[in-house]
Amino acid sequence: MLELRHVSKSFGQKQVLQEISLHVSNGEFVSVIGPSGSGKSTMFSLIGGLLEPDAGEIYLSGENITNKRGFISYMPQQASLFPWRTIMENVLVGQELQGKKDYERAEAMLERAGLGDVIHAYPHELSGGMKQRVAFIRALLSPQSLMLLDEPFSALDEFTRTDMQKWLLSIWEDDEQSILFITHNIDEALFLSDKIIILSVNPAEIKEVIEVPFKRPRDEELLLSEEFLQWKRRIMEVIQF
Ligand SMILES: Nc1ncnc2c1ncn2[C@@H]1O[C@H](COP(=O)(O)OP(=O)(O)O)[C@@H](O)[C@H]1O
Ligand SMILES: [Mg+2]
Structure with missing residues (x-):
């Protein structure tokens, strides 16, 4: 559904992105992993139409x-909610x-996220953590x-982050959305994704695209499995060389 063809910026x-080509299929969860400063947010701004590429489509x-602009829903690094709006009014901004506003669906999702109160x-x-969940539901x-x-x-601590990852998967597995997810955390990318795109600096x-073989639904046990550690090692090797 999403395709980048030879995008440079x-x-x-300073050249930040060189000839990036990638593909996200319907309902697919794809992560982009690269060190900070590698151009991940720049790539998102290009996809969102906030920046113009020098070349590519x-x-x-x-x-x-x-x-x-306007074709993609975007959840930025900071939750950036409107402070003068209630949580319900915040999640309905996109609609x-x-x-058209679907209060019932919004209410059901907020409740599911433990935000009913x-x-x-x-x-x-x-x-x-709660604000992040609100921003995610809004998206x-x-x-x-x-x-x-x-x-x-x-920006979340380890415990909250693992909870949020599990929560995100549980919501996403019921939904039809495709997700393109930026992270610099290998565990997070492996735990969440169908496919991982590794960037150089x-x-x-694109250094390598890895198809993640783990079955869904996934739980925390996976993080400690031998198979998980083998894939993690493999990704670390790709990043280092
Ligand atoms: N608007 C801009 N003007 C000039 N340089 C920028 C701009 N946005 C980002 N950069 C530079 O591009 C590089 C990649 O930034 P960014 O996409 O934010 O990386 P990441 O999200 O991977 O940490 C950095 O060196 C950053 O300083
Ligand atoms: Mg960034």
């Missing part, structure tokens, strides 16, 4: 969306722009069929 003299379901609260009353409720998540859990090129 420089800022001044971006297609969504066959349509050329290069330099176009509001389309002129704070539907009418304001963002400042919530913890960091899920947006009408677009592809969701970009830019290191959504990097300066400029970022």
Whole structure:
């Protein structure tokens, strides 16, 4: 459904992305992994139409969306909720722009996320993990069929992060959305994804694409299995060379 064809981007003299080509299928969970500064957020801004590529095109379901906005739902690194809106009003923002609001679905998803008691609260009353869940539900409720998540859990502590990963999988497994997920955490990429795209640095090129073989549904046990550690080692080797 999403396709990047030979996308390149420089800022001044500095080339950040070089000839990036990648593909995300319907309902697929794809992670992009690379060290910080490698150009991951730049790639997302290009896909979202917030930046213009120097070369290459971006297609969504066959349509050329290069330099176009509004085709993709985007969850940025910081939850960035509207402080003056309640949680319910925040998660309905994407639908509001389309002129239709589905309160019941929003309420059901908030309840499922353990946020049933704070539907009418304001963002400042919530913890960091709760705000991330709200931002995620907002992205899920947006009408677009592809969701970009830019290191959504990097600011959370280890315990909250594992909970959030499990929660994300449980919601995503019931949904039809495709996800493109940015992370610099190998465990996170392996635990969540169907496919992992490994980037090099300066400029970022695709080093390798790994198909993750683990069955779903997945649980924490997987993180300690021999198979998991073997794949982790393999990815570390690709990143180092
Ligand atoms: N708007 C910009 N103008 C100039 N340089 C930028 C801009 N955005 C990002 N960069 C540079 O591009 C590189 C990649 O940044 P970024 O995409 O944010 O990396 P990542 O998300 O992988 O950490 C960095 O060196 C950063 O300084
Ligand atoms: Mg970034």
